[in-house]
Amino acid sequence: MSKARLIITAITIEHCTQAEAARRYGVSPGWVSKLMARYVAEGESALEPRSRAPKHGPTRISATTIALIMQLRTQLLERGLDAGAHTIAWHLTHHHNVTVAPATIWRHLRTAGLIEPQPQKRPRSSYIRFEAALPNETWQADFTHWPLSNGTDSEILSFIDDHSRYALSVTAHHRVTGPIVRTVFAQTTAEHGIPASTLTDNGMVFTTRLSGGRGQNVFEHDLARLGIQQKNGHPYHPQTQGKVERLQQTMKKWLTHRPRPHDLLELQLLLDAFTDEYNHRRPHRALERTTPAAAYAARPKATPNRSESEQRARVRTDTIDNHGRITLRHAGRLHHIGLGRTLARTRVIVLIDGLEIRVVHRSTGELIRELTLDTTRDYQPQQPRNPRT
Template sequence: MLHTGPGPESAVSKQKVIVLSVTEQGLSISEAARRYGVSRRWVHVLIRRYRDGGTAALAQRSRRPHNNAHRIPPPTADRIRSLRRDLTAAGLDAGPVTIAWHLAREGITAPSTSTIRRILHAAGLITPAPRKRPKSSLHRFEAAQPNETWQSDFTHWPLADGTDTEILNFLDDHSRYLLACTAYRPVTGTAVSETFLKTANQYGLPASTLTDNGLVYTSRFAGGKGGRNSFENLLHALKITQKNGSPGHPQTQGKIERFHQTLKKWLSGQPRAETLQDLNAQLEKFRHIYNHERPHRALDRKTPVQAYNATVKAVPLTARQGGHWRVRVDRIDMTGKVSLRYAGRLRHIGLGRAYAGKHILMLIHEQDIVITETATGEILRELTLDPSRDYQPRQKKTPRSEDRGVTYVATHP
């Protein structure tokens, strides 16, 4: 029989010769290493083995451990591959961090993200991504508290028949929590103000907002002598700091710009909505997934809802200063009146039939009331409520604006 290379017997013989050259012939470790073309370290190893177990201990030993503690159970590897396929098909994040999160949620011990990546690569499930800017070159701003800054923007998405819609979003800067995600046709200034108020009714008022310079957010670049728009008037009345990005620098609103990519990736994996109502149902489903089932690397693998609820929330400046005005949202009825309860009785305030159906913002401090139209910011009425009357006639009173600190208490749809 032909031998294609040295077998285990010849290897043992050479190792025995090396050992005996030192122990019997008196060669030094260095001399034996040079003569037989091995390292000094290997000679030391052989000598130690020989002294511990004789010539039988010189047989070549495998360096592979008898039990590989890092070997992934086949069912776990199968689940890693199936999660990758399922999440990708659904338009969701399917990276190693997300897969590890889903494994843990299913009660499966998750291997390291590098191991998950290796399994995906071996299965041909990794698509090479274009080179990204090094993280060290990015200077990211992040609010220190939930509700410190709300970012807002809208993006376009077509219905099944090609009709264009605009999806308005409010995103908490600190936690990435998606506060609101609603489709309109189109987004208007009134829609922005009403969505903001509805969102604030549920989550409390933010200390500030960050948007681009679109006309639904600001009139600063509208030209002419126009004053504030609806959203600006609303924030001014509530003493909320308004921040707008520099023109031509969308990276200022980088979080919500990246969020739009995530949203559209998910929508692309869903059946195209037939109606605006269908699309909004999809968006509400997405909002739950995004907030509750999508861990974020920048949040130390927490979900947005976990990050949003993890610490105390910021409030507007006047709330920190102990302001006493409360805010309420309402709509003028068809007879031109609004109602509120004072001292246990329902009071009715006349505004005029010309304003029937208008959405309003009421600032209330004890008996002093200021009523403004949500869409325009126009002050419709200022009055001091007369406790002796259920109906308040149209009389004007102008409280000093510098005394009008605002604290959010509650709103009513």
């Protein structure tokens, strides 16, 4: 017999007072009073167990928002784009002015049967990630295969910037050869500048170092002539070129959702559309949900003339303090740079080239302030003071 029924029996049949029943069964008098009120109003149903779940969820998202999540999931998948919880959260914030936590989105997708948990997958936190500090510090390159509608094979050559994941060049060919790599590389450097280094696998179109030959191929010759450092991954370890490998995976997923091209011209048109989407409109999780184009344009470009240590010395991450300032040291002296209290606690990237200082928003890539450091003053105000007349 439940405690509630025992208390009701003691009061209605044994004629105990509510206070006596509360003492006998170790409950509060207030709870006994509420129980009796429910019993008088509802009868025997008042003795049934009741759920303790809250009747209202202040953080529960609306049915309209849930439907929008499902719609975005479907639309992104149909376009061959990433449709994970973080991407959907970004689209909700930027395109629908709705803020929902990725964990909440993931939970509703799982409840709807649209995703399955995969606990066997290796967690992201276990990976050791390497990233160039500046655009053009390292370019990764690789090629992959894609069949045309008539059954013939084609090959897609890709160059990607290691720092920003910006797709520098994605081109279609019947077969990628050494001269083609040389030509595409020359076209890419003419458009984006000369990189400080390249990173590729050990394919013969990129290097002859494992072929037993003593000479260089045309790509290696051009790199040496331009002073570009050539780096190659370990054999059978594609993770070294993980960024270009990931680009190719994303590209193939996107191509799968389009009609199979009949020839190289149609394939190239598709690749141009993909590259535009990837660089300018697709938020990248590794870039704090900004686009590769914004990340590529946010910092000055590295060149072969500067060593890697010199390039890294020019980049510093910081957080604007509560007074709207950042502090840096020059020639042993601290200088405070005013950026405005409205930007307090904003994470920024500080680019230092001698006395030339640029402060860039870490998430959006927006230039916050550019100045020449006045070494005679400890504080660099937001606006230069007007000279006295």
